[in-house]
Amino acid sequence: MFGPGPAGAVQPLRSGGAPGDILTFDTFAALGCSEPFLSALTRRGFNSPTPVQAESFQPGLEGRDLLVQSRTGSGKTLAFGLPLMHRLQDQKRPQAIILTPTRELAQQVGEELQSVMPRLEVALLVGGLGYAPQLKALKYGAPVVVGTPGRVQDHLDRGTLDLSGVTMVVLDECDEMLNMGFLEDVEKILAGVPPGPQTFLFSATLPAPIASLAKRFLKNPHRINHAQAEGSSQHADIEHTPCLVPDHLHSKALVNFLLADEPSAALIFTKMKVTTETVAQALRDAGLSADCLHGDLSQQARNRIMGNFKEGKLRYLVATDVAARGIDVENMPLVVHMGIPTQMESYIHRSGRTGRAGSKGASLALVSFKESRILLAWARRGGLKLDWRAVPAQAEIREARTRKLAERIKAQEAPQYLEAAARMLAEREPAALVAALLALVEGPDHVGFDIPDAPKNDYSTEKRPFKPRAGEKPGWTPGQKPPFRRESGPDRPYKAPSAENRYQGPKTATPYGSKRPASSFPKKRHED
DSSP: OOOOOSTTOOOOOOTTOOTTOOOOOSSHHHHTOOHHHHHHHHHTTOOSOOHHHHHHHHHHHTTOOEEEEOOTTSOHHHHHHHHHHHTOOSOSSOOEEEEOSSHHHHHHHHHHHHHHSTTOOEEEEOTTSOHHHHHHHHHTTOSEEEEOHHHHHHHHHHTOOOOTTOOEEEEOSHHHHHHTTOHHHHHHHHHTSOSSOEEEEEOSSOOHHHHHHHHHHOSSOEEEEOTTTTTTTTTTTEEEEEEEOOGGGHHHHHHHHHHHHOOSOEEEEESSHHHHHHHHHHHHHTTOOEEEEOTTSOHHHHHHHHHHHHHTSOOEEEEEHHHHTTOOOTTOOEEEEESOOSSHHHHHHHHTTSSOTTOOEEEEEEEOHHHHHHHHHHHHHHTOOBOOOOOOOHHHHHHHHHHHHHHHHHTOOOGGGHHHHHHHHHHSOHHHHHHHHHHHHHTTOOOOOOOOOOOSSOOTTSOOOOOOOTTOOSSOOTTSOOOOOOSSBTTBOOOOOOGGGSOOOOSSOBTTBTSOOOOSSOSOSSOO
């Protein structure tokens, strides 16, 4: 049940349920969505709301503040977008402002809103784009402003953005804005909004700074927490397949996996910008269609790469966490982690790019031994099932290619080549002929790398005997007490030195003879 609303408001309850039960709506019509939006949602294939959409719509329509925790792929954009668009007035001025951490996510939010409300004017305020279209949208009074905190603050400093008519504020992926250092700009923007706006705060996690921000700017919010509810069943449609590989072999192992499995598309995450370029180049060298996406690219290049990836012209995209924010590609079959992130929530967020809307997906993590222990702890804490894999060998890659080729040949009919095939069979052995044809079909394609198997144990922390230095006894390990060695006793009787080993005095005479010269310094240097 939702919180108490005004008279006549819909108070949904599950049939036969008690107050406090959450209703899962079957359709957007039952949710209370108006007809223009229903038609647009039906055209897009959205027939049933997600849990977070169902639970957010009525409180948002009533004007209440929302504090929502939910993972990626749960339909958060329409969760705040539907009540926001229902509450817009017919006025030519900014009425709602939506802040996102990245340009790509801002563009995605704007496109999502316009797909449901085609005539909606949206002012997209992001970096990397010219000011002319942004100023034009603001001049003509776009009711919805979507942007990143930096560019929105820039327009406020220039005096080109008027927030005096804003009644709704949305903070999307607020935890990521905190990680990127935008929290101070967010607070400045919120301080410029007239008092008492309706505020939607969406965040996958709720660290202390975000909780403090919510306490300051949200008034009696309706709290929705799907992060814990999704804990037992999160990523139920995702197969988590980690692989133990040394760091310096990650790129080669990735090439072997892609050559063996041949996924239709893959989103590959790296930790650093420079790594995206090296990994993408390694994939291209192996004959794979790949490109990289990071923050140093121009907006034009980012748009081109993202367009190619969404249209299927580019199969594999290598990106950092920040650059991948806002990438929403349907039916993504594979997500690859080139090393795990520092937090479990980031790993969950990355993996959530696949396995959406009931479709199956895979999350492949290339980890070192230390990272494997961390991933095991995360799996125990988050209830994730790990299916460990080994790096496909070159023989496995050849076998997989041959098997797929045989399946294609089995379904292929070519009567026009039967006569030529008969002549070739008469001239050559069938097995040799098929082998030659396979070699021609395969060509000089890359067959992967020869990667040694990962060690079963970690020997990096084991103490090994070191080569003794001068003066040390052999056979002991530094950090341990050297073994006691008896110099004499019943087990080692005393042996007198031989005549040649006895001290015979100085071998050469000193310049002063056999006597040492007296010192010129007094015995007492200081008198009392």
